[in-house]
Amino acid sequence: MARHLISLVALAALAYLVLPLAVIIGASLTQTSYLVFPPEGLTLKWFGVLFNDPSYVSAFVTSTLLALAATAVAIVLAVPASLALARYAFPGRKSVSALLASPLVLPYVVLGAALLQYGSAIGIARSFEALLVGHVIIVMPFVLRSVLPLLNPEQRTLEEASLDLGAGPATTFFLVVLPQIRGGIISGGLLAFISSWINVELSIFNTTATLNTIPVKMFNYVQYTVDPTIAAVSAITIVAAALVIIILDLLIGLDMLSEGRRS
Amino acid sequence: MISARTAPALLLFAPLAFFAAFFLVPMAVVAISSITTDGGALTALHYTRILLDQYHWDVLWVTFRIALVTTAICMLIGFPLAWYLVRIVRWRAWRRVCVILIIVPLFTSNIVRSFGWMVLLGRTGLVNQGLMGIGLTDRPMRFLGTETGILIGLVYILVPFVVLAVGNALATIDRGYEDASADLGVGPARTFWFVTLPLCLPGAVSGAIMVFALAVSAYVTPALLSGGQITVFSMLIFxxxxxxxxxxxxxxLSVTLLVLTLVLVGIAGRIGESGRRAA
Structure with missing residues (x-):
């Protein structure tokens, strides 16, 4: 009895999770010029409207470049940091690890405000650079958390063997360490890329009418009008997120809620 | 050969320099400007202004009330869903699909998810159509611009965190304890109450505090679903x-929100850690 009740609540909860996403994708296909669900008639014309609007295209390019650059910088910074944290005991190790993970729990509104204020002081406010440094800070923890668990003690033995056999630190890194952590870099990098691409709270402080990201543009637009073009942009981001999650699942397996797995 | 002393310094130089320049210093700038005037003199004026103005207490109260109710509903929905996934679903492929369905919203922008609810909760939206269709109401109900609307949107965004936190705790429980309890003649309800629940409580509590902290600092969802009618704390900052x-x-205002959040997350971390040690 209790079992059926729980299953019922769970299935209702799953429906609740899927409903808004399904509605957006459905509404983006409507032939009407206003938003309606279920859609009336089916068309892809709103996606066409989107790709012919230069402001959307430029926001799309900004978002993508920003996410790519932030992810690349985050990887370059996070990999040496995780090596230091995993391989060496040094004073303040715990504080360093807490500091590097802290953006995960920080209110993004506060960091965004801080970067606007600080950016005005050093002359980079409302520029791509100001957006980039903020995004690097918030996405770096994702790479760190994906790479760290792969630098386990067994892996360390291999590195020591390589060094004993006369390979230099650089050779050891590229031939022994990197192949082991490649999976973590890819999955952490994907999470970092998505988190950057979907951010509103941090970006909103440093964007302008001409330098805009897709989520911020949508946020400003939706407060005044809702129409099928917004549904079309949203649909693209939902489908992209779903694809990335499925790739991650195939890559590292997201079967995290199976029983008998001891952490 | 690089010594074990200098190696961590070399490896950490770039990441720490970056964090100092673009994270610690900006935060320090905010902290300093919160206690100074334009001329640079020290003042507590900005904080007393927050403390003495009734409006701020009203906004804080609304923010906390919404966060509290959001957390409670997230637990009520998230716990059964986690239980279902870990203990009831036997078919691996279906569980995998469910996990993906829970994670996809997490990786969709807040703006997109809130927009979905704007469409659903409108006067002629699917929710009102449904409510009128089954005869619960004969006029469309107003959701946008009300606390109910904000709650629906926030719960939607935060429920996956509870499912993952509770699910992880449930999945790592050693079933031996429950079997022992059952062998000793204890009924399933009492076993759940005295054995299973305490074992997954640390995960559930740290998940709940996480959700509460995120709900307190949420900006996009309340901004869109309040329709300008309700103000929460992060809107004041913006x-x-x-x-x-x-x-x-x-x-x-930023420092106030930051301190509140860090205290909550600190408590959550403590609880999570003590739970791990006990398990």
């Missing part, structure tokens, strides 16, 4: 930086 341009006062 107003100061985007339209009022009082950076000192905005900074004091």
């Amino acid at each position: 107003q100061q930086y985007s339209s009022v341009f009082d950076f000192h006062y905005g900074a004091a």
